[in-house]
Amino acid sequence: MPGIDDVARHAGVSTATVSRALSGNGPVSETTRARVIQSASELGYVVSSNASGLASGRTRNIGAVVPRLDRWFFTSVIEGAQRVLLRRGYDLTLYNLNGDGEERRRVFEHHLLRNRVDAVFAICLKLSEAEVGSLLGIGKPLVGVGGPLPGVSTLRLDDVAVARLATEHLISLGHRRIAHIGGSHEFDLEFHIPTNRRLGYEQAVRDAGLPVDEALHRASDFTIPGGYDAAKQLLDAPDRPTAVFAASDEMAIGAILAARDLGLRVPEDLSVIGIDDHPLAEFFGLSTVAQHPGRQGEQAATLLLAALEPRRNGVVAPPEPVGHTARADLIVRFSTAPSP
């Protein structure tokens, strides 16, 4: 593998000039730059990220911390983030925290702090103050996606508003008995999402002058089977609801399948709405409030890069933590209709 001095020799310049020409930092005449780039590509030179990182203190690598990888939302965020990172020449190193607490500690102490990454973004993860503090303490910008993170810039849905939006859509269609399939407490610990979505639902119901009926609520696990079971219970009752608002599209799809199995027609007998705009939503004709995780990932990456680049002008400007609200759009398909 050719080194920087091979390129320097080949181009007839110093290694400093090669470094400047290739990194774009510092002044280089156009002709020299062209010659250097030519030499580099002829020799097949690629900088060593270790040497470069050691000398400069920047690694051009971003860490992504996720609770798990088998969920559409998380992977979509990562795909979006990687799209912009790759374009800017950054790598993305993945830390999947679905192991035990011991593993999680190891990831933080031995991996994230090992100087392998310039910055970190956490997806739907509630980091402890110590975890946040240690990252910020060594100057690693940190951004949270999909969940709250104290003292850190975040990008997230306004879950209360989104749930209101979905519920109000049902109310506007004349529904009076609207059930809610939310997330169980277990999910609340990390995400805080179930509580907020339930809150939004209850607000909308109350604002419409309707009673909040505990019997119309079921906690589930954000999966199709979970939504199916919850809906089965809800719809088997004598005084069954005419509409279901599920806190995720997958649970909503489960509800649609449950309705079918019970001989109910969607939307004639039962309206169903979810949140997400999951890839399967269209197939099932599901009305939903779309969030755009790919775009959220892009935004998170952009925030991180913005926090990283100012340094290059010596302006160490740790940006104030800002809570950005991700966009969400009501999409009406064929699973919601006027109350029978």
Added chain:
Amino acid sequence: MPGIDDVARHAGVSTATVSRALSGNGPVSETTRARVIQSASELGYVVSSNASGLASGRTRNIGAVVPRLDRWFFTSVIEGAQRVLLRRGYDLTLYNLNGDGEERRRVFEHHLLRNRVDAVFAICLKLSEAEVGSLLGIGKPLVGVGGPLPGVSTLRLDDVAVARLATEHLISLGHRRIAHIGGSHEFDLEFHIPTNRRLGYEQAVRDAGLPVDEALHRASDFTIPGGYDAAKQLLDAPDRPTAVFAASDEMAIGAILAARDLGLRVPEDLSVIGIDDHPLAEFFGLSTVAQHPGRQGEQAATLLLAALEPRRNGVVAPPEPVGHTARADLIVRFSTAPSP
């Protein structure tokens, strides 16, 4: 951030001893090691991966190259691989190649070759000889998962055998008209999977003395909607099949949903079998041939580490490329029954 010499001073030893004590390479007395570890943790010392990598030539980071991230199989493989890598102190850097060819070239030339990773595994990706060659050429071990890779150790399903297994299950239940929903040519380019699964299907059909009927084959895209459409066509025909073998569980689920919409009962009127053991398979009672992507990821990581570690004893032993066959198990649930 404390450096290695802070630890050395604090523990009253040399930096070399700290390095040895912390990395486990080279002899250190037990008491010294304990003291060093104590000092390191007191000071909150973590090695700089850049400095360590630059000096040692190893980065303790593995690259994972995937065609996309929004598929259960790929993410499961990654989760499995990361499980073992993390345990061994390795990081995993992700390269999602779903961009254009230009981006792909950049990933190879500027990222994978940038010395950021010690080894690479490619999931369901057909790398060019140049791509394989350049990695191998700079001494990066390479392992392929889920697809063939010339000159490289791979871990993959025996797709022909798996498809035979599924088809033979249907034949053993007395089915004579068995349809196949496979993958379209587009998927064949990268995966080579559709062709082999179709081959296995046809072999099984022929071996049973049945005709291979072109009308009983549909090419689709491995998704639920795709399987649904294909099955609709297949089942709408006058002389409809009594069984469907889909090349993936998601397509099989689509077929089940199509059958329901056509008023056909599964399995009384139609048997359906897939391949994968997707998380949704159980919910739909789908019979399938399970592959275990998580385990495949673990195995791939283990292979890579095995290729990496010998060096530490100076024995540069690039292992012969070996084709490992991943395990697959027939799982009979409730979607397959004797032919009506």
Added chain:
DNA sequence: TTGAAAGCGCTAACAA
């Protein structure tokens, strides 16, 4: 605009 040279923080000979 360019070059010389001093590190960046660690590892691994080599010597003791």
Added chain:
DNA sequence: TTGTTAGCGCTTTCAA
């Protein structure tokens, strides 16, 4: 078993 020390391959002052 431990310490000394020469790099690893770059970036970035500083001087020209």
